[in-house]
Amino acid sequence: xxxxxxxxxxxxxxxxxVQINCTYQTSGFxxxxxxxxxxxxxxxxxxxxxxDGLEEKGRFSSFLSRSKGYSYLLLKELQMKDSASYLCAVxxxxxxxxxxxxxxxxxxxxx
Amino acid sequence: xxxxxxxxKHLVMGMTNKKSLKCEQHMGxxxxxxxxxxxxxxxELMFVYSYEKLSINESVPSRFSPECPNSSLxxxxxxxxxxxxxxxxxxxxxxxxxxxxxxFFGSGTQLSVL
Numbered sequence: 001x002x003x004x005x006x007x008x009x010x011x012x013x014x015x016x017x018v019q020i021n022c023t024y025q026t027s028g029f030x031x032x033x034x035x036x037x038x039x040x041x042x043x044x045x046x047x048x049x050x051x052d053g054l055e056e057k058g059r060f061s062s063f064l065s066r067s068k069g070y071s072y073l074l075l076k077e078l079q080m081k082d083s084a085s086y087l088c089a090v091x092x093x094x095x096x097x098x099x100x101x102x103x104x105x106x107x108x109x110x111x
Numbered sequence: 112x113x114x115x116x117x118x119x120k121h122l123v124m125g126m127t128n129k130k131s132l133k134c135e136q137h138m139g140x141x142x143x144x145x146x147x148x149x150x151x152x153x154x155e156l157m158f159v160y161s162y163e164k165l166s167i168n169e170s171v172p173s174r175f176s177p178e179c180p181n182s183s184l185x186x187x188x189x190x191x192x193x194x195x196x197x198x199x200x201x202x203x204x205x206x207x208x209x210x211x212x213x214x215f216f217g218s219g220t221q222l223s224v225l
Contacts, residue, residue: 031212042201042216043154050212087153089214098167099144099205099214101153 004088004102011108016078020105022071022088029090032064034073037104038084046086047073075107083109117202117217125225126192132220134185134202143185144214145177146201154201160185192224 012018031050035043049064061074091099146154159167160179176188
């Protein structure tokens with residue numbers, strides 16, 4: 001089965017850098033992705049790691065270490081609009097079209 | 112067109128009603144999904160259709176009945192629901208195969224069962 005754990009809430013200041021962690025115990029997956037979800041909205045795709053290491057996309061970066069069962073999402077130059085929930089998810093690939101989500105982290109950005 | 116369209120946006124139904132949720136995408140994606148999300152919880156996978164065939168059913172009660180009429184459409188038929196089924200129902204699609212790492216979500220149907 002899949003088990004992905006995230007901190008429930010993180011608070012940071014506008015302009016700062018924040019890291020949101022995701023630790024997992026899973027029987028196997030193709031890749032790990034991150035989604036942003038504003039209150040009342042649908043999740044939107046942010047980033048994906050199929051291989052270990054850092055993937056950078058503008059203000060967002062994501063890191064994966066399969067040997068440590070660990071991923072993080074790094075958000076730089078925080079803006080008020082970044083206040084949202086952030087979800088890690090495993091799945092994808094040719095035969096792994098099950099996508100399972102972590103518990104989600106609520107990010108509060110303060111002025 | 113990178114949108115997944117869901118209708119209706121809001122639905123209130125009684126426990127004896129029959130209703131359907133609809134989802135449409137025109138991105139040529141061959142995998143389509145139904146997720147259920149309760150407040151402050153992550154989305155929970157319900158069903159996956161791959162090439163218009165049901166490939167995954169996560170032990171969902173039979174009062175939820177999915178249907179995939181063609182490669183662009185996905186329905187979820189609801190019958191004899193319980194109040195605990197009240198939730199946000201999300202449809203999603205993805206490429207099948209290769210690097211299908213990204214789920215595209217619709218805006219969801221907020222369902223209330225009275």
